[in-house]
Amino acid sequence: MELPFSDPDAPPALPEGMFLRPGVVDFLGQQRLQAALETVLRAVPPARIRTKGGGLTAAAMTNCGVVGWWGDAKGYRYISASPQTGLPWPPIPDEFIKLIQGVTSESPWPDFAPDACLINAYAAGAKMGLHQDRDEKDFSQPIITVSLGDAADFLIGGFARGDKTQALKLRSGDVLLMGGASRMRFHGVRKIYPGTSPLDEISGRYSLTFRKAL
Numbered sequence: 001m002e003l004p005f006s007d008p009d010a011p012p013a014l015p016e017g018m019f020l021r022p023g024v025v026d027f028l029g030q031q032r033l034q035a036a037l038e039t040v041l042r043a044v045p046p047a048r049i050r051t052k053g054g055g056l057t058a059a060a061m062t063n064c065g066v067v068g069w070w071g072d073a074k075g076y077r078y079i080s081a082s083p084q085t086g087l088p089w090p091p092i093p094d095e096f097i098k099l100i101q102g103v104t105s106e107s108p109w110p111d112f113a114p115d116a117c118l119i120n121a122y123a124a125g126a127k128m129g130l131h132q133d134r135d136e137k138d139f140s141q142p143i144i145t146v147s148l149g150d151a152a153d154f155l156i157g158g159f160a161r162g163d164k165t166q167a168l169k170l171r172s173g174d175v176l177l178m179g180g181a182s183r184m185r186f187h188g189v190r191k192i193y194p195g196t197s198p199l200d201e202i203s204g205r206y207s208l209t210f211r212k213a214l
């Protein structure tokens with residue numbers, strides 16, 4: 001199903017399987033998400049994660065859900081407890097679930113039920129290199145990303161790392177759905193626009209990326 005593009009800065013067409021819901025979360029909704037996010041961040045503060053190359057991710061990461069995505073000397077995978085606390089990840093807050101249900105009800109994935117939410121925290125200057133999300137069991141399920149805080153340039157690539165990319169500006173309150181024919185596209189974050197967050201409580205950017213991992 002094609003969703004309307006109400007943002008004039010958005011590209012006229014996204015590839016099949018990608019849908020942008022610009023500004024679907026209004027200011028009050030963003031404040032509610034931020035408050036719920038804060039409870040997760042207090043329980044499991046974000047940390048930079050070890051990459052395959054032996055470095056650290058530029059964005060700091062944490063999770064909520066039944067499982068959370070992690071990387072260490074054993075590689076990338078979903079795990080059921082936070083390595084920092086030794087405790088299960090906090091549950092996905094109801095406020096997050098309500099948003100995802102609202103967004104997916106008019107999408108090709110009305111039954112999407114995330115069991116993982118990877119939270120990426122970007123300070124000014126942080127990026128995320130082009131990658132595919134491939135640690136989930138069922139690639140028929142989408143990845144859904146909610147943006148909060150500073151705007152960012154999200155890169156949409158092809159199916160090989162070197163393919164041409166298209167930049168899409170994501171702003172606080174936007175939701176991006178990536179599934180179907182686009183589920184395995186390379187993607188990343190090229191740039192954060194410091195000082196553009198509409199929320200006083202957030203400097204930098206958070207992305208909440210919802211997955212069905214198991």
Ligand SMILES: O=C(O)CCC(=O)C(=O)O
Nearest residue numbers: 118120145188189207209
């Ligand atoms: O921050 C974003 O918008 C993208 C996050 C991402 O690509 C990921 O978590 O795999």
